[in-house]
Amino acid sequence: MQQTTMQQLDIFADSHDVMLRNDVLAPLQRRDATAARTALALLAAEYPDDGALPAMTVLVRELESTSTAPFADRAALANARQHLEDVVTPAARRVLPAQAVQPWLVPCWRALAARAASLAFRATEADSHAAPLWLLAGDGAAAIDAVEGIESWWRVPAPLAWMTEARYRTGGLDAAWPLLAELAWLAPVRFAALLPRLGDALLDVLRRRFDAEFSGAGEVDDYAWFPAWLLVVKPALAGRLSEARVQRDQAASRAMALLGEILRREHQGDQHELIGLRQEFSRLHAPLFEVYMATRQVQHR
Numbered sequence: 215m216q217q218t219t220m221q222q223l224d225i226f227a228d229s230h231d232v233m234l235r236n237d238v239l240a241p242l243q244r245r246d247a248t249a250a251r252t253a254l255a256l257l258a259a260e261y262p263d264d265g266a267l268p269a270m271t272v273l274v275r276e277l278e279s280t281s282t283a284p285f286a287d288r289a290a291l292a293n294a295r296q297h298l299e300d301v302v303t304p305a306a307r308r309v310l311p312a313q314a315v316q317p318w319l320v321p322c323w324r325a326l327a328a329r330a331a332s333l334a335f336r337a338t339e340a341d342s343h344a345a346p347l348w349l350l351a352g353d354g355a356a357a358i359d360a361v362e363g364i365e366s367w368w369r370v371p372a373p374l375a376w377m378t379e380a381r382y383r384t385g386g387l388d389a390a391w392p393l394l395a396e397l398a399w400l401a402p403v404r405f406a407a408l409l410p411r412l413g414d415a416l417l418d419v420l421r422r423r424f425d426a427e428f429s430g431a432g433e434v435d436d437y438a439w440f441p442a443w444l445l446v447v448k449p450a451l452a453g454r455l456s457e458a459r460v461q462r463d464q465a466a467s468r469a470m471a472l473l474g475e476i477l478r479r480e481h482q483g484d485q486h487e488l489i490g491l492r493q494e495f496s497r498l499h500a501p502l503f504e505v506y507m508a509t510r511q512v513q514h515r
Contacts, residue, residue, distance in 0.1 A: 231261050235309075238270050243314055245321070247277035272305035273318075280325060284332045288342035291330050295347075298322055323351035327360075335364045340372035349376060354383030368459060371401035375408055382412055391451060395441035395458040399467045402437035420444065429501035438466040439499065445473045446506045452477050469498040473506070 234257040241249035251274050258267055285291040302322060306315045327347035335343050345364075348357035357380040367373035378397050382390035390412075398405040409417055421440075428443055430436035441455060456474050461467040476491045496503040 231257075231264060234260060235264070235266055235270075238266075238274075239309065242270070242273050242277070243310065243318065245277055245318075247274060250274045250277065266309050269305035269308035272301055273309070276302050276322065281329070282325070283329065285329050288333060288336070288339050291326070291333060291342050294326055294329075295341075298326065320351050323347055324353065327351055327353075327356065331360070335370075335373065337370060337372070343372075345373065345376040345380075349379055349383070352383075354380040358384065368396060369400070371397075371404050374400060375404040379408060379411065382414070387414055387416060388454060391454040392457040392459075395444075395455050395470065396461075398437050398440045399461050399464050402435050405437050405440070406434050420448075423447070427505070438464065439469070439502065442466055442470040442473055442499070443502060443505075445470055445477070446502065446509065449477055465498050469495060469502070472498070476506075 234253070237253040238250055238257055241247075241253060250270075254267075254270055254274050257264060257270070261267075285294070298319075303315075303319060306318055310318055327344045327350075330342070330344040330347055333342060333344065343360065343364075345357045345360035348354075348360055357376060361367050361373045361377045361380065364370070364373045367377060374393065374397050378390055378393040381393055394405070397408065409421055424437075424440055424443055428436060428439060430439060441458070445452060445455060452474050455470065458467075458470070460471045472491060472495050476488065476495060479488050479491060492503070492507075495506070
C-alpha cells in the first residue's frame, strides 16, 4: 500500500512541472507578456534547473521588449534581425508546438519590417530593407508596396526577386510568370535560390525537367534560358511570358521574345516569315532550336 502511494506521489511530482510549463506556454502563445512572466517566475522558483527555462525566458523578454521606434541605421536593423533569427527563433522552436512557431514569429517580423520602413534601399546592403522582412512576415501586399518605393526595382536583382516572390504570394504562379522570366535573365543565381522558397509543385517539376533536358554549360547561369525553354515545352504560357520586359542585351531574353513571335506566326500560318525567324532563333541557341523543331515534327506526323 505504501509503495502504491509513493508511485502516485512520483506521478504527481512529474506532472507538476509539466503543469507549470503549460502555465507559461499558454500566455506565451497568447502573447500575454505579464501573465507569461508571472508563470515563468513560478516555474523558476520550483524548478530552477528546468531545461525549458532559458528558451521560455527568451520568448518572454521578446514580448516585453517590443519597440515601434524606427531603426536609426542599417546596423541596428542587422542586430535586431540577427537576434530574431539566432536567438528568438531557436527558442520558439524549443518550447512551442511546431505548428505554432511560425504564427508566433510573424508579429516579430512585422515589427522589424515596420521599423525598417524609413531605411532606403542600398544595393550593397540589400537585406537591410523592409521588403524582405514583410515577406518573412507573410505580408506580400506590404512587400509589394515596399519594393515599389525602390527606383527602377525591376533592374536590380534583390528587389526584383522580392517582387517576384511577393507577386507569387499574393496572386499565385500565374501572376508571377513574367517576373520569374525577368529574374532568370537578370540574376540566374537569385532565380535558382527563389524556386525552393516558393515551394511550388509545378515549378519544381519544370526545374527538374530543365536540369535533365537543357543542353547548356551545366552551371547556374543556364537558368537564364529557362523562360525560352519553358515556351518550347509549355507554349500555352506564351501570353503570360509576353508580359516580361525583354532585355535586348541578353541572348536568352531575345530568344524567348523571338520564340513568342514564332509561335504567333505559326498560329497565323505565315510560313515566309517563319523561315527567317527560325534561323535567327537557331543562331541564338542551336540545341534549344533543335528541341523546338522536334516538337514541330511530332505535331506534323
